[in-house]
Amino acid sequence: MTSSTPDVSVVIGAYEAMPYLIRCLESVEAQTLAAERMEIIAVDDGSTDGTGEYLEEFAGRTAVPMRVVHQENSGGPSAPRNVGLGLARGRYVFFLDADDYFGEEALERMVAMGDRAGTDVVLGKAVGVNRGAPKSMWKETVERADLYTSAIKFTLSAQKLFRRETLVRLGMAFDENLKTGEDALFTMEAYLRGNGVSVVADYTCYYLVGRDDGKHVTKSGSYLLRFDSARALMELIAAHVPPGPRRDSLMVRPFAITLLPQFGPVLLKQSQEVRRRKMEEAAPLLETYWSAGLAGRLKVQERLRLRCVAEGRLDQLLDILRFVKEGQEPEVVRKGTPGRLYLAYPHFGDRGGLPDSAYEVTVTEWIGGRRIEAPESRSPAALVRRLARRARRSVRHTLRPRRRSSRV
Structure with missing residues (x-):
């Protein structure tokens, strides 16, 4: 790691994202995390509504280091995210949807949590704007959540802070053959194979926006x-x-x-x-x-x-x-x-x-x-308690000393 390594690479896959993209990018620029501690990697996935042009314009004036990639439309969010992940240099990576936006302290709080807890995934409290959002996992802030007993399994969207070194070491990428649910697959794999999950529940880190035009990716497809x-x-x-x-x-x-x-x-x-x-x-x-x-x-x-x-x-x-x-x-x-x-x-x-x-x-x-x-x-x-009692009884039975036979 060098002194120029950013703390967070914010990866934004953008397709026909105007005008929502404006607030999305402004929310990155407004972070309390210093500009030099971040980078933005934006992938324009074949937009025709001015998304690509706005990304270039914003990159030319923001203090946050920013790279813009233009590509033909891939038909889903996986390919742009994979491109962004491949270019990322940060210790952590956050996949920010171009329709959504951050709370101002989001990245600072999530990075601090990841560093303090040593976990590979950090969940920041999310709320819906013009749409619903999961709520059960935001009851308390925890440094290490238990995947099997907590509600974190019910939030598998990609909008999380991931430790990039772990993603690279595990060879993880979004499945480009899946046209829906690719984020659930990616996030569950990180939960299962990574070194723990933290939850930041005492601050709204992320705003999930429901588009007025109804073009939300999860609503489409067979x-x-x-x-x-x-x-x-x-x-x-x-x-x-x-x-x-x-x-x-x-x-x-x-x-x-x-x-x-x-x-x-x-x-x-x-x-x-x-x-x-x-x-x-x-x-x-x-x-x-x-x-x-x-x-x-x-x-x-x-x-x-x-x-x-x-x-x-x-x-x-x-x-x-x-x-x-x-x-x-x-x-x-x-x-x-x-x-x-x-x-x-x-x-x-x-x-x-x-x-x-x-x-x-x-x-x-x-x-x-x-x-x-x-x-x-x-x-x-x-x-579960009954099964645990049975397991303990089985162990005790196995370890119980056997009587020595009096026969010679």
């Missing part, structure tokens, strides 16, 4: 692209985490966030051909990666929908979706011992239908504004 994204993320998790509670905790992300929306109310409006194709795409994913531990971490409605897909019960799935769309609420049923709770969605108790266990409450639910808690003995946390 539904089949979502299956490609889910498949890639499941394969990554399975490659790095062996079967068990930890894998189950991570698999909630691709199943509940990526796959499940394809079997939501939108399915009621789609043709039989689309429904059939979706079921075919999802079936092998459920066959390969579905587990009882994963099922127990989902809400009843989520679990039911996925079980219907796994077993090819399209008619039953549609009945459940109509029930939900009509605003109906399931009856809470207490049945069996020790006091198990069930939500009586359509076909509960039907002979030949899904088993009662598919309807069992295992996580906190909200029904009609009423909080429904899973019995302690049925919760995922209780399951």
Whole structure:
């Protein structure tokens, strides 16, 4: 490292980004981190709206060292980010979307956290502007978050601070074959293979902007692209985490966030051909990666929908979706011992239908504004404790001295 090495390389992939690009770049220039401690690498991905010209103009007058690259349109965000990463010199790299902008102290706070904690990924609190944004992971600032028990797995966008040396050492890059979900794959790999994740939650570092023209990349593309994204993320998790509670905790992300929306109310409006194709795409994913531990971490409605897909019960799935769309609420049923709770969605108790266990409450639910808690003995946390007790008993049994035989 030399004295001229910047702390942060801000990589901006830009396509048809005007006028949002103006505030984006101004937010980099306004950082409390000194200009000489940063660099901007902007990749114009074949824009025709003046984005490329504005990047050149800004580079000519900003005090922040800046490099502009122009290329033909690549069709997605992966290629521009990879180009920027290849040119970056900073100790850290931050992938800033051209529609979004920083809080003024963002980079200073995130760099300080990464240096203090020695972690390879730093998450800065993000809020939505004219759009929603994840919230569950911003409850507290932590130097080292546990990937398996915290909510950080639910924020896999690329807008994070990454230690560049680690990305280079691991040979990481955005998958240019994925047209959606490429950031989730990249970020989860950094979570799994890097040296820890920090969270800066006491300051708004990042503003996610919803474009007025609706041209947000995550809203475009065929539904089949979502299956490609889910498949890639499941394969990554399975490659790095062996079967068990930890894998189950991570698999909630691709199943509940990526796959499940394809079997939501939108399915009621789609043709039989689309429904059939979706079921075919999802079936092998459920066959390969579905587990009882994963099922127990989902809400009843989520679990039911996925079980219907796994077993090819399209008619039953549609009945459940109509029930939900009509605003109906399931009856809470207490049945069996020790006091198990069930939500009586359509076909509960039907002979030949899904088993009662598919309807069992295992996580906190909200029904009609009423909080429904899973019995302690049925919760995922209780399951983990039971598995841990069994493991400890097994270890004690293995280590227990054997009696010496009196026979000679």
